[in-house]
Amino acid sequence: LSPAEQAVSNFFPTDKPESGKIIDCMHCGVCLTTCPTYILTGDEKSSPRGRIALMREIDKGRLTLSEGFDQEMFFCLGCLACTTACPAGVDYSHLIERSRAQTLQAHPGSFLDRTIRNLVFSCFEKPKRLKLLGKLFRLYQVTGLQWLVRMSGILKLFPGRLADKEAMLPDEVVSFSSEVIPQITPAQGVQKTKVGVLLGCVMDFLFSKENQATVNVLARNGCQVYAPKEGGCCGALHAHAGLLPQAREMAKKQIELYKKAGVDKVVINSAGCGAAMKEYVHWLESDPQWAERAKAFSAKVRDVQEYLVESGCELPKNVLSEKTTYHDACHLCHGQKITQQPRQILKSLAGENYVEMVNPDRCCGSAGIYNVTHFEESMKLLDDKVANIIQSGAKVVGVANPGCLLQIQYGLKKTRSSVRAEHPVVLLEKTMNEQGLFF
């Protein structure tokens, strides 16, 4: 960037969207039909091309970092469908994350806003706080308070559609992954390799079943599995919210942790976390102390389904008797370009019973915390998704991301559908178990 350009740009120098990446966009518009917010609104400013045009104008000093820009940046789901459609290979993920970081620098918000934001996000930075949160939630479930709250409908008295949001929480009593998964799980049979898994932040207590299945399947596949209790959050939520400095700190922690354990691969069962961890290389590229380490780390990261197919895991055949379909989590299909491996697994399990739904790669509206921040829009996307699932005639839908799982399970519950949403690894573990493949 020349000094002259630096001078005119209305972006802050810290975490500035790179000008070269902004002008990569050639405004062809191919992204428009794949963008959920453009489909909802039909407004150019709510399309990827429109958002990049806004960035370009700010970068050229013709517009300022306004509140309208803030809204548009956070209206974006970050589903990255546009990056799959883009002929010019625009790095939209970089542009949106950096732009959000810019909005926070321009409008840090009131003292109260900042305090609440810091409090919420710091829970994810400190595993202990998160654990406490999980315990409180379990208490809320087992004491019958959840039942009482739902029966009484008391939340309907609160603004912000709190009752609907509460309904997204799971009904099954949660358990912590670290309570059921040992730090080291030995490989079954001959140990081929050593892998690390991430128990995660939300996944740790809302999805211990998925974590358990991941560890079991990996161990069955000849992996010694390292599951650090102190792992915690990968930083994806922070990065998506524009909190890049915090995200980088968390990335460093993860890199250090798995480095110390000396694992060959880091296997992730959450699409969002996997995509973020593959991005560490970019988050830390301008940090001379960490750039190399981050690069080496990101090269080791694999989605669990990607890993299983790549390592030649033997998949049971034709064992699911129910019709099964698959929902592409955005951060798998667009973020990591993984579409075939999960289908390979499900097609093997379901055989003839595997069916495709319409628009499997359209966002379900979960998008991290989008269903909390933009409830209305999120629900419109969810309704479409649920309609497509039901129309496919499937009884089981494979969903490989915690956010999507919560969202789609809620959507199915809302329509009183009997269709179940499951992580493909859970389905795989279950069938392996039935076939007596575990010792």
Added chain:
Amino acid sequence: VPRGSGTGLSGGSVPIEGCVVLITPKMNRILEIDPLNLTAMVEPGVLTADLHQAVEAKGLFYPPDPSSMKICTLGGNVAENSGGLRGLKYGVTQDYILGLEVVLPTGEVMWTGGKNSKDVAGYNLRRMFVGSEGTLGIFTRILVKLLPKPQAKKTLTAFFRKESQAMEAAAAIIAHPVIPATLEFLDQTTLRCVEDYAKLGLPRDAEAMLLVETDGHPAVVEEEAKIVASIFQKHGASSVQTSKTLEEGAKLFSARRAAFPALARLKPTTLLEDISVPRSELPRMVEAIHQIRDRHGLLIGTFGHAGDGNLHPTLLLDERVPEELAQMKKAFAEVVEAAIKLGGSITGEHGVGLLKRDFLPRQAGAAGVETMKRFKAAMDPNNILNPGKMFSTSPRCEGRMPLKKEDMDKVLQEAFF
């Protein structure tokens, strides 16, 4: 300034200062598909691909297929008279517009044309609106002509060691005569970019690739494919592939589809040129582009519709480097100039817009541009519709004033004899 999806490549929908943009994508209803008259009535915001889908579900066919069909609107197609890959056999948008409802710049709502296949009542106004680039009226309803959907199609690809062989083969196909739906050309720069990007296993030593798609009755398709394959072989093609299934056809098409994305990724700024020459001049046009490329040391990938002489030399650069920008402007003007010299056109299917308004007089001549301007002034006396497009706003220079007698004689000679 009327605007559909804003996918145009000549700046027609870019507002200049003090303009209001009128966007049409929300007017997106297909109002009627009439299988008896083979027509469809649509609103201007309907996406071209959506119309394809809707009519093909009824066994019908709307041939124009601009590359941006997934997102471009029919209103924009009409305004720019868009072409596409199937232009060789089926023609372009103007050949499929039967009627238009237009809001005139003076406020009246006018209907022109209709479902009649024969209609010579008065001036052919609807033809004037097709390709008017949003300067004469706003379309609110569009009546298009449909065809029966071709029953079969086959795709063929061939690689040539020498570019001249490919050119001769393309000419031989037309001269045979076989008119395929599609006859596309990719030069070596484009081929190598595609291979680097998509890893399709294309031969890197080939100087050119041709792609043919023939469609229609299965027996005809079969026969045409055989003829084309033998012509390819006769002209020294290194490998000829013919698709057996639709999936195979799509696979063979992938190199052509990847051409633009592959080139666009190389450099931040991509300028997709669009010139058109008489088919017979195509080899000379391609040669001229290569010379311009080498002279300016620019990266230019050339591909396009060999069948109808419409080429898309794609200039790649970084707009932040002033020297590259200056080179690009020169090369751009030289490509356009070369096309004019060969009796071609400054734009085949992308329009004049802002990008080429300074070149229009070279193409249409002073009298031609004056006539166009008189049309515009008569239709839009207040100059409120898409001002600043198509016609140059910079002062016009018609040459040096003749001062000596010899100069004067020369001028008179040119003017009258």
